[in-house]
Amino acid sequence: MALFVDFNFSSSTTVLAAAVLLLVLYLLSVNYISKERGKEPPGPRPLPLLGNLLQIDLKRPYKTLHELSKTYGSVFTVYLGTNKVVVLAGYKAVREALVNYAVEFGERNVSPIFKDLNRGHGILFANGESWKELRRFALATLKDFGMGKRLTQDKILEECGYLIQVIEDHKGNAFDTALPINYATANIISSIVFGSRFDYGDPVFKNMVKRANQTICVSGSASVQLFNMFPRLFGWIKNRQVVLKNVEMAVRDIKNLIKHLKETLEPGLCRGLVDCFLIRKQKEEVRLFLVVFLTVVFLLVLYLVSIIFISKEKGNEPPGPRPLPLLGNLLQLDLNRPHKTLCELSKEYGSVFTLYFGTNKVVVLAGYETVREALVNYAEEFGERNISPILNDINRGHGILFANGESWKELRRFALTTLKDFGMGKRLSQDKILEECGYLIQVIEEHKGNAFDTALPITYATANIISSIVYGSRFDYGDPVFKNMVKRANQTICVSGSASVQLFNMFPWLFGWIKNRQVVLKNVEMAVTDIKNLINHLKETLEPGLCRGLVDCFLIVKQKEEENLTFTVSNLFAAGTDTTAATLRWGLLLMAKYPHIQEQVHEELSRVVGSRQVCVDDRKNLPYTDAVIHETQRLANIAPMSLPHQTSQDVTFKGYFIKKGTIVFPLLTSVLYDESEWESPHTFNPSHFLDKKGQFVRRDAFMPFSAGRRMCLGEGLAKMELFLFFTSLIQRFRFTPPPGITEDELDLTPAVGFTTPPSSHMLCAVSRQ
Numbered sequence: 001m002a003l004f005v006d007f008n009f010s011s012s013t014t015v016l017a018a019a020v021l022l023l024v025l026y027l028l029s030v031n032y033i034s035k036e037r038g039k040e041p042p043g044p045r046p047l048p049l050l051g052n053l054l055q056i057d058l059k060r061p062y063k064t065l066h067e068l069s070k071t072y073g074s075v076f077t078v079y080l081g082t083n084k085v086v087v088l089a090g091y092k093a094v095r096e097a098l099v100n101y102a103v104e105f106g107e108r109n110v111s112p113i114f115k116d117l118n119r120g121h122g123i124l125f126a127n128g129e130s131w132k133e134l135r136r137f138a139l140a141t142l143k144d145f146g147m148g149k150r151l152t153q154d155k156i157l158e159e160c161g162y163l164i165q166v167i168e169d170h171k172g173n174a175f176d177t178a179l180p181i182n183y184a185t186a187n188i189i190s191s192i193v194f195g196s197r198f199d200y201g202d203p204v205f206k207n208m209v210k211r212a213n214q215t216i217c218v219s220g221s222a223s224v225q226l227f228n229m230f231p232r233l234f235g236w237i238k239n240r241q242v243v244l245k246n247v248e249m250a251v252r253d254i255k256n257l258i259k260h261l262k263e264t265l266e267p268g269l270c271r272g273l274v275d276c277f278l279i280r281k282q283k284e285e286v287r288l289f290l291v292v293f294l295t296v297v298f299l300l301v302l303y304l305v306s307i308i309f310i311s312k313e314k315g316n317e318p319p320g321p322r323p324l325p326l327l328g329n330l331l332q333l334d335l336n337r338p339h340k341t342l343c344e345l346s347k348e349y350g351s352v353f354t355l356y357f358g359t360n361k362v363v364v365l366a367g368y369e370t371v372r373e374a375l376v377n378y379a380e381e382f383g384e385r386n387i388s389p390i391l392n393d394i395n396r397g398h399g400i401l402f403a404n405g406e407s408w409k410e411l412r413r414f415a416l417t418t419l420k421d422f423g424m425g426k427r428l429s430q431d432k433i434l435e436e437c438g439y440l441i442q443v444i445e446e447h448k449g450n451a452f453d454t455a456l457p458i459t460y461a462t463a464n465i466i467s468s469i470v471y472g473s474r475f476d477y478g479d480p481v482f483k484n485m486v487k488r489a490n491q492t493i494c495v496s497g498s499a500s501v502q503l504f505n506m507f508p509w510l511f512g513w514i515k516n517r518q519v520v521l522k523n524v525e526m527a528v529t530d531i532k533n534l535i536n537h538l539k540e541t542l543e544p545g546l547c548r549g550l551v552d553c554f555l556i557v558k559q560k561e562e563e564n565l566t567f568t569v570s571n572l573f574a575a576g577t578d579t580t581a582a583t584l585r586w587g588l589l590l591m592a593k594y595p596h597i598q599e600q601v602h603e604e605l606s607r608v609v610g611s612r613q614v615c616v617d618d619r620k621n622l623p624y625t626d627a628v629i630h631e632t633q634r635l636a637n638i639a640p641m642s643l644p645h646q647t648s649q650d651v652t653f654k655g656y657f658i659k660k661g662t663i664v665f666p667l668l669t670s671v672l673y674d675e676s677e678w679e680s681p682h683t684f685n686p687s688h689f690l691d692k693k694g695q696f697v698r699r700d701a702f703m704p705f706s707a708g709r710r711m712c713l714g715e716g717l718a719k720m721e722l723f724l725f726f727t728s729l730i731q732r733f734r735f736t737p738p739p740g741i742t743e744d745e746l747d748l749t750p751a752v753g754f755t756t757p758p759s760s761h762m763l764c765a766v767s768r769q
């Protein structure tokens with residue numbers, strides 16, 4: 001309390017406030033301490049703020065602590081002010097803690113004065129990685145410099161000589177042993193660190209020793225301990241200022257010595273620890289320089305190679321914008337909607353051009369005439385699937401979508417015939433679709449004309465069609481397995497088209513860790529588990545004579561190829577669900593946006609079909625409706641770049657040489673929006689599919705299912721679904737924008753991804769009955 005006597009409290013209010021503060025602190029500390037007491041080592045009861053200070057001899061605290069250990073045992077707690085300290089006493093406790101619990105008790109407590117001394121650097125008062133590395137370095141260097149070896153012995157013996165000489169100078173008279181002995185030991189460490197000893201009369205050396213000594217002394221002083229306990233309050237004390245000044249001057253002296261050593265450094269010669277450190281740093285700098293230098297050289301070589309390589313091939317390969325090394329034409333591409341950039345580029349480079357996605361060369365085919373010629377007339381040459389790293393993750397070479405060779409051919413043939421047997425274009429499928437229509441209408445009716453998101457119910461409906469063809473039965477919309485299967489398939493398609501996955505496709509060895517790839521891997525794993533469970537159930541209930549669906553047919557014919565069955569099922573589900581659902585959602589959205597067209601469809605349906613259920617045979621009598629569905633598919637442009645192909649052999653196409661294995665993008669957008677094929681390519685215009693008499697006309701450039709060898713194998717089923725779902729829904733409901741949104745405000749911007757569904761939106765379905 002003597003400390004506070006000097007303070008001049010100006011008013012009794014201040015005194016009162018201080019007293020209240022102390023009281024609160026006291027109560028808090030009592031509460032706090034008594035709460036913890038149960039678990040912590042015992043010890044004398046501390047006072048608030050002061051802790052056990054009044055019980056401790058601050059000049060020789062180790063004495064008091066030794067006394068206290070007799071009362072409280074070998075592990076006890078004392079409070080130095082508000083700082084709680086656990087004291088370990090006696091050989092057994094100290095050894096057990098420091099050796100057996102080396103890690104737990106192995107950190108340095110860096111008190112405020114130690115912080116002043118070392119600022120977190122060095123070895124004595126530091127922790128963490130930097131401390132670990134420096135300790136290791138110091139130990140190794142001390143060893144190299146002969147700790148325990150001849151070299152050190154010689155140094156010590158040499159120093160002994162000097163010390164004896166100084167002592168002899170006193171000629172047997174009394175003298176203070178402190179200085180000469182301090183100088184001698186300081187010189188041993190100096191010669192290890194700096195590579196040479198100092199003369200005992202050297203003023204720099206004398207000051208260094210003096211300051212080090214003083215710093216150690218005052219660091220243990222009572223006032224510095226007070227500063228350690230209350231650094232905010234006692235930062236100003238004299239002894240701390242002495243320490244700060246000493247540190248500053250020591251740093252200056254050491255830096256000067258290091259500077260001198262640096263100037264005289266010889267790479268092959270380590271005179272002391274400082275030299276070793278400097279040489280190590282230099283080596284690290286050289287290493288860093290080498291890494292940077294080699295990277296630059298590598299990039300330069302890549303660039304030159306790419307220039308030479310490109311200019312060599314340029315002669316007869318398709319033209320294209322100049323690529324950058326490694327990045328290719330990435331910087332020119334809108335990675336979220338690459339098909340848009342590709343359409344723009346085709347205006348400059350023509351209908352067959354080359355582009356680099358990173359280091360992957362891609363030949364783009366644009367415009368109806370070129371795409372058709374390549375995929376139909378050169379069906380073999382352009383008919384392989386390019387399996388990018390993410391597609392490989394998805395199918396692992398099995399199934400139909402992302403596979404090649406004999407296995408693909410056989411599975412495609414099997415799927416096509418089975419889909420046909422199961423009524424693609426026939427009554428069986430029609431009945432299934434109409435049954436599903438009933439469930440879909442029921443779900444939509446439950447919204448009672450209020451706005452709802454069309455995505456889920458429509459996706460469930462299309463997923464159920466493919467499910468009932470594949471498994472032989474539909475799922476309830478509430479079935480959690482089914483809901484998860486739909487959700488995962490959707491997510492996988494979405495993230496597969498994301499910019500980060502494109503980056504992974506370009507540099508798989510670099511970006512294997514990206515989150516979206518992990519999402520795909522997880523989804524694939526879970527989808528495989530679900531499908532295998534469903535297949536197992538079908539296997540257990542299989543009856544040889546009865547094919548309930550594609551899985552049964554497969555199991556009867558090929559018992560062993562389970563991986564191929566699993567991935568074929570997964571492919572049909574993924575390829576058949578979202579594409580069809582997205583197209584249907586575009587149809588309803590366009591109807592809400594263009595109500596006069598919707599009314600015309602409804603009028604035709606009422607006139608031709610009336611109120612009975614629509615069937616496939618009605619299509620030929622519904623030309624306007626058919627034209628609207630076709631125009632929806634054209635404008636929706638669900639697979640804008642189709643799926644990636646690759647050349648199965650070297651091919652010369654339209655005068656250009658394209659090497660075997662080159663990635664090929666058939667740019668379906670450029671076909672569906674081809675300005676030389678369509679009267680108004682960018683607007684929703686059902687007349688594109690109507691003649692002057694209002695009869696439906698086929699258009700060759702209508703190619704949403706692509707063409708040739710890899711053409712969509714679900715075209716027939718998709719068309720039937722679109723027709724039956726669309727007409728049944730328009731018969732039953734009028735689709736309108738949600739309240740407060742005009743038709744003009746309905747957004748036709750597609751979502752970002754591999755396929756282009758409409759952006760998330762709500763519609764109202766007002767019952768017409």
Ligand code: HEM
Binds near residue numbers: 577
């Ligand atoms: C409106 C709906 C659909 C559209 C727009 C569509 C479009 C496409 C496109 C553009 C391709 C890539 C063709 C190529 O590589 O050049 C494709 C392939 C494929 N589609 Fe569809 N599809 C639809 C519905 C379906 C359905 C319902 C099924 C299931 C029965 C299906 C199964 C497949 C399969 C298995 C392939 C891969 C063919 C192969 O690589 O050999 N698709 N589809």
